[in-house]
Amino acid sequence: MAHGVQFPAGFLWGAATSAYQIEGSPLADGAGPSIWQRFAHTPGMMRNGDTGDVACDHYRRWREDVALMRELGLQAYRFSVSWSRVLPEGRGRPNAAGLDFYERLVDALLENGIEPLVTLFHWDLPAALDDRGGWLNPDIAYWFAEYATLLFRRLDGRVKKWATLNEPWVVTDGGYLHGALAPGHRNRFEAPIASHHLLRAHGAAVHAYRGNGRHAIGIVVNLEPKYPASSSADDLAATRRADAYMNRQYLDPIYFGRYPEELAEIFGEAWPAWPAADFDLIRQPIDFLGVNYYTRSVVRHDADAWPLRAAAVKQHATYTETGWEVYPQGLTDTLLWVRERYGNPPVYITENGAAFYDPPVAENGAIEDPLRVQYQKKHLAAVADAIARGCDVRGYMAWSLLDNLEWSLGYSKRFGIVHVDFATQQRTIKASGRHYAQVIASNGDSLNRA
Ligand code: BGC
Numbered sequence: 001m002a003h004g005v006q007f008p009a010g011f012l013w014g015a016a017t018s019a020y021q022i023e024g025s026p027l028a029d030g031a032g033p034s035i036w037q038r039f040a041h042t043p044g045m046m047r048n049g050d051t052g053d054v055a056c057d058h059y060r061r062w063r064e065d066v067a068l069m070r071e072l073g074l075q076a077y078r079f080s081v082s083w084s085r086v087l088p089e090g091r092g093r094p095n096a097a098g099l100d101f102y103e104r105l106v107d108a109l110l111e112n113g114i115e116p117l118v119t120l121f122h123w124d125l126p127a128a129l130d131d132r133g134g135w136l137n138p139d140i141a142y143w144f145a146e147y148a149t150l151l152f153r154r155l156d157g158r159v160k161k162w163a164t165l166n167e168p169w170v171v172t173d174g175g176y177l178h179g180a181l182a183p184g185h186r187n188r189f190e191a192p193i194a195s196h197h198l199l200r201a202h203g204a205a206v207h208a209y210r211g212n213g214r215h216a217i218g219i220v221v222n223l224e225p226k227y228p229a230s231s232s233a234d235d236l237a238a239t240r241r242a243d244a245y246m247n248r249q250y251l252d253p254i255y256f257g258r259y260p261e262e263l264a265e266i267f268g269e270a271w272p273a274w275p276a277a278d279f280d281l282i283r284q285p286i287d288f289l290g291v292n293y294y295t296r297s298v299v300r301h302d303a304d305a306w307p308l309r310a311a312a313v314k315q316h317a318t319y320t321e322t323g324w325e326v327y328p329q330g331l332t333d334t335l336l337w338v339r340e341r342y343g344n345p346p347v348y349i350t351e352n353g354a355a356f357y358d359p360p361v362a363e364n365g366a367i368e369d370p371l372r373v374q375y376q377k378k379h380l381a382a383v384a385d386a387i388a389r390g391c392d393v394r395g396y397m398a399w400s401l402l403d404n405l406e407w408s409l410g411y412s413k414r415f416g417i418v419h420v421d422f423a424t425q426q427r428t429i430k431a432s433g434r435h436y437a438q439v440i441a442s443n444g445d446s447l448n449r450a
């Protein structure tokens with residue numbers, strides 16, 4: 001690159017978290033249980049029996065955490081609202097203490113010059129709604145829109161960027177198809193239904209926003225580019241299926257008003273005929289797209305792999321502690337693909353980061369995490385490359401601000417740019433956090449000096 005790494009003026013630098021992963025106190029002050037509260041307390045579901053009961057204790061330490069964000073120089077903070085904290089039964093009677101918590105957090109962020117990016121749903125569905133079928137009940141689109149409206153009315157204006165859902169693919173693949181995540185179902189018939197109602201709920205919330213909000217709303221998806229292991233017809237077809245399932249299942253309906261045709265082939269008799277009118281609801285114009293990027297996969301045909309008939313092939317490469325290949329080029333490729341396929345929408349990278357083993361805190365208080373620093377540098381260069389090639393990328397949120405509960409893997413994986421000692425709740429900025437602070441302060445220019 002002739003001019004090195006460059007980011008446009010006004011590029012938004014931040015870090016991200018989600019409610020159940022950091023807050024703790026899940027039932028405090030009138031909050032209702034979520035499906036993650038239930039799942040975590042079901043024996044055998046979580047590594048080491050970990051739960052989100054305490055997590056990073058952010059519900060009580062949020063002031064300290066905002067100070068930490070300021071110390072890092074963050075310009076934005078992406079967090080999620082716990083639906084059952086503000087609506088203990090998922091609908092109906094709001095919990096004033098829950099709403100106050102998020103309002104105080106937003107105000108503290110603004111006082112510190114940090115823009116809040118709010119995600120309405122990051123997987124912690126109210127348990128009371130799961131009792132009524134959760135994402136399998138068509139009414140959830142209206143329940144979600146009501147919940148969203150409550151927050152729009154309270155916080156829009158102070159919050160100028162909203163995301164409806166975080167990673168609907170993970171919700172259905174982990175929660176309804178393979179069962180590794182809450183609510184832990186394994187059912188090929190349920191997965192497409194849950195996906196469809198997630199999309200309808202997204203559309204209903206966007207629609208509600210147009211009546212109640214004045215700024216920007218979008219959705220966050222995880223994109224993982226799929227590359228064929230060979231040019232055989234079987235491998236190419238398997239790659240198309242994997243891509244349709246993970247990358248196009250949600251974006252095609254939102255941008256084009258239809259599902260990718262491969263989904264009917266993948267789900268077979270479990271693929272329903274959808275009412276055409278649903279796509280009018282789903283296909284609402286959105287103001288930005290949130291992209292979470294971690295890795296790629298190289299795909300080969302595998303007749304035994306259910307239901308995709310596609311399997312990932314290991315590479316000779318660096319893998320993170322979650323077993324994900326480090327592949328920065330995939331982020332550039334993904335952003336170029338979004339530009340081409342969906343008409344160059346404004347994009348925020350809403351998550352990017354890596355779990356690596358962290359050494360203990362050194363005597364001088366430092367935590368050296370060179371692999372995470374490398375990951376960060378290379379992925380930021382990949383973003384800059386995409387921008388230089390015309391992608392409208394407007395910001396980057398590191399995942400994650402804090403080491404936190406990595407869902408069913410518990411506290412065994414650390415993604416933070418800030419280390420959390422879970423015994424004492426002591427926070428320590430890692431070398432990657434210090435590195436990121438320099439990137440922010442120089443709008444990316446420090447990457448050219450490394
Ligand atoms: C999720 C986060 C998660 C991260 C790392 C994303 O799928 O949005 O909640 O911790 O990836 O697995």
